[in-house]
Amino acid sequence: xxxxxxxxxxxxxxxxxxxxxxxxxxxxxxxxxxxxxxxxxxxxxxxxxxxxxxxxxxxxxxxxxxxxxxxxxxxxxxxxxxxxxxxxxxxxxxxxxxxxxxxxxxxxxxxxxxxxxxxxxxxxxxxxxxxxxxxxxxxxxxxxxxxxxxx
Numbered sequence: 368x369x370x371x372x373x374x375x376x377x378x379x380x381x382x383x384x385x386x387x388x389x390x391x392x393x394x395x396x397x398x399x400x401x402x403x404x405x406x407x408x409x410x411x412x413x414x415x416x417x418x419x420x421x422x423x424x425x426x427x428x429x430x431x432x433x434x435x436x437x438x439x440x441x442x443x444x445x446x447x448x449x450x451x452x453x454x455x456x457x458x459x460x461x462x463x464x465x466x467x468x469x470x471x472x473x474x475x476x477x478x479x480x481x482x483x484x485x486x487x488x489x490x491x492x493x494x495x496x497x498x499x500x501x502x503x504x505x506x507x508x509x510x511x512x513x514x515x516x517x518x
Contacts, residue, residue: 378484414466423466424505425506434466437466437468438500449499461482469486470490472483480508495516501514
C-alpha cells in the first residue's frame with residue numbers, strides 16, 4: 368500500500384507540470400545540492416491543514432497541480448508513519464498541493480465551492496472514515512482516484 372501511495376504521488380506530480388516547468392525544475396535541482404535525511408528539519412514534517420480549498424482549487428487549476436488530501440486522525444500511528452516516511456519530502460514540493468484533513472476535529476474550512484464547512488464534512492464528502500486515507504482531487508474537488516486507505 369505504501370508503494371502505491373508513493374508511486375501515485377510521484378506519477379501525478381511528475382505529469383502535472385507543463386514540459387517547460389519540468390525542465391526548469393530539473394535544471395534547478397541539478398545545480399542545487401540534494402538534502403539528505405540528516406539535513407531535513409522538523410519543519411518539513413508539518414503538512415498544512417486545509418483552510419481554504421477554494422483557493423487551493425484555483426491554484427491547482429492555474430498551475431496545473433493536483434491536490435493531495437491527507438486525511439488523518441489525532442492519535443493515528445499509521446498517519447504519523449506515512450507522514451514520516453512519505454510526506455516528509457513532499458510538504459514543500461511545488462508539483463502538487465498537499466493538505467491535511469483531520470477527522471473528528473471541527474476545523475473550519477472553505478470548501479471547493481466557496482462555502483464554509485469543517486474537516487469532518489470534507490472527509491464525509493469522500494466517504495473517508497478510516498485513517499490514513501489519501502485522495503487526489505482536481506481543482507473542483509472531484510476525486511481523481513479511488514481513495515488510498517491505510518498503509
